Amino acid sequence: MATIIDGRSLAKTINTQTSKRVAKLNQQGIHPGIAVVIAGDDSASLIYTRNKHKKAMKLGINSVLKKYPFNVSQDELLAEIDKLNKDDSIDAILVQQPMPPQIDSRIITNAISPEKDVDGLNPLNLGKLFANQNTNYPIACTPRGIMRMLEEYNVKLKGQNVVIIGRSILVGKPLLALLNNADATVTMAGRSTTNLSRLTQTADILIVAAGVPHLISAKDIKAGATVIDVGINRLSTGKLTGDVDFDSAKEKAGLITPVPGGVGPMTIATLMEQTVDLAQWRHHG
C-alpha cells in the first residue's frame, strides 16, 4: 500500500507563504497581478481558471480574466498580449492551453514578455531552463509543483530511471529539463511509444501526462515506484479522474498522487507563488 502524496496540504503551506509575501509587497506599494487569457471553453481550462481566480483573490493577488470566443483571431490575441505586456499592474500573463486551431500557440508564447511569462513557455525562459541557468526566470507551474512534491517527500532523483508519458511543452518538456538537471535518467514516451508497459515497468519514477483516463494501472508499474498523475479527465458521471487507475496502482506503488488533490492544487499554488516571484523580480530585480 503506497503512501499518498497530499498535494492539498503542501499547496496550503505554499499558499500561506505566498499570502505573507503579498502582504509584505503591499507595504512597499507593490500589488501583484495576474491576467489569464482564455479562448473557447476547454473543460480542464475552465476548472483551472475558476480555481485560480478564487485562489488569487484569497491570497490578495489581483486577477483579471480576458475571455475570448473559440473563433478569436490570432491578431486579436496578439493585441491583447501587447496591452498586457505594457500594463504596469500586470506581473504575470497566462494564455490557457490548448488554444483553438486557428491560433499558432508558438507565436502567442513568443509574444508574451519573458518577464511576465508565468508559464515559462517563452523560448528564452525554456532555453534558460534547458541550459540549467541559476538566474531568476519562470518555470512551467505544473513541473515546478511536481519537483516540489518530489523534494518534500524525499524522492531520490540522482541516477534514478524516470519515465515521462506526454511530450507537451507545458508539462513533459520542462519536466525533462528539470529532472535532467537533477541528474536523473529521463525517458520521454508518448502516443507512438511501442510497448509502453514494458518501458513504464522500468521506471523508479513514473510521471503520466497523457490525457488518457486510466492509461496506467498496477500491471504497468514497478513495485515501490513513485507515480505522479498529471491527468485531469472529467468522466461522463461528472467525476474527476487521472491518467492512472488509482485504486489498483496504489497497491503496487511506493508513493502516489491522487486526482483530485495531487498535482492540481500544486499547479495552482506554484502559479500564485511564481506570480509573486515575477512581481518581486520586476520591481527589485
Ligand SMILES: Nc1nc(=O)c2c([nH]1)NC[C@@H]1CN(c3ccc(C(=O)N[C@@H](CCC(=O)O)C(=O)O)cc3)C=[N+]21
Ligand atoms: N497555459 C496553461 N497553463 C496551465 O497550467 C494549464 C493550462 N494552460 N490549461 C489547462 C491545464 C489544466 N490545469 C489544471 C490545474 C489545476 C487543476 C485543479 O485545481 N485540480 C483540482 C481539482 C479541481 C476540481 O475538482 O474542480 C485537483 O486536482 O485537485 C485542474 C487543471 C492547468 N492547465
